[in-house]
Amino acid sequence: MNNQSTKDKDARSSNAMAATSHPLATEEALKILKIGGNAVDASIAASIVLSVVEPNATSIGGDCFAIVKMDNKDPVSFNGSGLAPEKLNYDFFKDKHIDKIGLTSPHSVTIPGALNAWEKIHKEFGKLDFERLFLGAIDIAKNGHRVTKVVSNAWKNSLNKINGNENSKKIFLKNGRTYQENELMKNIALGETLEVISKKGSKEFYEGEIAKDIIETLNELGGVHTFEDFSKQSTIRSDTIKSNYKGDFIHQCPPNGPGVTVLIMMKLLEKLNIQNYKFNSTERFHLEAEVTKQAYKVKETILGDPNFVNFNLEKILSDENIEEIFNKINLNSCSDVGDLNIPAHPETIYLTVVDKDLNSVSIINSVCYVFGSGITTNKSGILLHNRGTNFRVENGHPNCIAGLKRPLHTIIPGMLIDKNNKATLSYGVMGGQYQPVGQVHVLNNMIDFGMGPQEALSFPRAFHFNNIYKLEKTVDKEILHGLKEIGHNVGYFDGTHGGGQAIKINRSEGDLLGGSDPRKDGYAKGY
Incomplete structure (x- = not known):
């Protein structure tokens, strides 16, 4: 095609580049690259920022997939999708006369896989300390960010879902209404949670006090999640x-x-x-x-x-x-x-980073539907996804719900x-x-x-x-x-x-x- 319009002009660089769905995430990725981080460091840091500034689309309570190509090596696939709780299966739903997993049901919350994936990718390929990748997101969560246009529209359309959960109402509503474009939004509890994870690693999320908070939150709503479920979550590293x-x-x-x-x-x-x-x-x-x-x-x-x-x-x-x-x-x-x-249709963020050595990361994170399950944890400020809604409650279907099974994904x-x-x-x-x-x-x-x-x-x-x-x-x-x-x-x-x-x-x-x-x-x- 020719006669390219101004709005369709490509960004151009001879050094490194980041492309994300939010200005703060793009700038955080560039900041990490400029202080010596590689594409892996920058993409993870940007993903963490997006879990704060695009709660409609992503969260540390969601899933992740990535392809990592270090320039002289074969590309690697990382599957950070979550397992269903072991107690969930077709008979569980059949006995309750449920033929579809509800969007806001605690049963829609599979074990979030993103954090485990980020940590595994970083351990293999990252350059900077893992803790450093969280600093930008922690600051934004605690001190606030201005809500952008597309995010505010998604927020506006999610009022009923957010209203359905007391914890979500406290964090994601302002005086009973959704956040509007350019309003300052904070999630201090999430900022403190990110700080703990940055220092203690993902083990705290899957085996420590954060895991306890997630499990207690879901169990109070009728979920069957256990510590054993969380401890069994792992990222699949494979060939593409x-x-x-x-x-x-x-x-x-x-x-x-x-x-x-x-x-x-x-x-x-x-x-x-x-x-x-x-x-x-x-x-x-x-x-x-x-x-x-x-x-x-x-x-x-x-x-x-x-x-x-x-x-x-x-x-x-x-x-x-x-x-x-x-x-x-x-x-x-x-x-x-x-x-x-x-x-x-679920909701998602995608971003990509290429560094000065032409290492390339293609990474995608998601809460599934807009604002996920609408369930926010009692103490840690984590919005939980609803990826389990992608399962079928159809006996014999290849994507039928089963304990410790991963759903057919979209990202x-x-x-x-x-x-x-x-x-x-x-x-x-x-x-x-x-x-x-x-x-x-x-x-x-x-x-x-x-x-x-x-x-x-x-x-x-x-x-x-x-x-x-x-x-x-x-x-x-x-x-x-x-x-x-x-x-x-x-x-x-x-x-x-x-x-x-x-x-x-x-x-x-x-x-x-x-x-x-x-x-x-x-x-x-x-x-």
């Missing part, structure tokens, strides 16, 4: 999964993350020659919807926690299987995958690596179930349609989800009409799909190009 796309390799975290969905969709779009259609055409948006349907059918009917479910990723990504799916897609009609009844960091094992793009897209589609949309924008990171992220989006195709209002009307003619149940909606950040490592010119989604409050910045 990958597939080739036009000479580069797309890397994702393995299941229980849904990153394989991205690989399926990109393989299908490569066979469909997506580059032959205009970037802003009915055909492009139609084919994106069609590969979404097929890939999500695989995700929802086959994938789950690999410790509980048998599936073969090699077979799923095989040429034979991709060819079989490809034959179900037609340029002039809509395929039918039935009613997948996929759990809806996925991404990375593009060339044939010489060098990272060329660290990227991710937020937005719950939209994330795989968002990643594909951005990758196609950059690889197939020649957009820079910022333009690729800003470009209009659409999401085919549970048999409805929802378009952002910036999508051309001609595309809407064209999709209707093909047969899609399509329309505009009031809102946007996700957010996102990306940093392109432009090795031939020796600089970094960054973008940050205008649907969020942050920016990309280098030094």
Whole structure:
């Protein structure tokens, strides 16, 4: 694409760069880089800041996935998703005549995995002391921060959820109402909790007084969490999964993350020659919807926690299987995958950092739905996620609830690596179930349609989800009409799909190009 507008210009740096969804997080990452921290240090510090300033989207009471690429080593996947309490299983809910885990139920709170993941990643790759990574967030939590626009809107829409919990009301409401844009907000209890963790490490969260506070809070509400559950939480370090796309390799975290969905969709779009259609055409948006349907059918009917479910990723990504799916897609009609009844949209933050040595971190943290479970702990100021709502209460389903099982997740960091094992793009897209589609949309924008990171992220989006195709209002009307003619149940909606950040490592010119989604409050910045 040419004639790039000012708002779509990439951030540029010849040294290092951070791209996050909040100004305070971007600045904290840069601060860490400038005092000698690497991309791992900076990304963790930024994640901790975001757990203070974007409570609608993330928390130390939530989960995390990351891909870490130290420049001369293979990329590594870190799965910081949480286990279900051991006492929870299908029979537990069946006996209580519950067929779906409620959004604000204590049973929706799986063991938060983010802190364990941050500490494990840091122990292997970090340079600065772990304690140093918390200082910025501690200061912001205790002394306050100004609420930004997108966060304030999410806050406004969560009044009823926050009102449902006494601890949440005390911290997240001001005189009975939600915090508005530019108002000063503090969470002193969380600041003190972060201070303890910075000095004692994540063990305090999983085995100490903080664990006790979380467990007591949940047990008072009917939860069945125990100290044993918390002590069994661990981060999975593994190889990434990958597939080739036009000479580069797309890397994702393995299941229980849904990153394989991205690989399926990109393989299908490569066979469909997506580059032959205009970037802003009915055909492009139609084919994106069609590969979404097929890939999500695989995700929802086959994938789950690999410790509980048998599936073969090699077979799923095989040429034979991709060819079989490809034959179900037609340029002039809509395929039918039935009613997948996929759990809806959670809330997330994504960020990426590339340091002066071109070490790259792609990391994503989440409380699942906006303000998670709405449950805040009695003493420690921790808002707890509700990732357990992603489980199914369906006997025999690969994602059926079971004790110490991890739910089929939604959050996925991404990375593009060339044939010489060098990272060329660290990227991710937020937005719950939209994330795989968002990643594909951005990758196609950059690889197939020649957009820079910022333009690729800003470009209009659409999401085919549970048999409805929802378009952002910036999508051309001609595309809407064209999709209707093909047969899609399509329309505009009031809102946007996700957010996102990306940093392109432009090795031939020796600089970094960054973008940050205008649907969020942050920016990309280098030094």
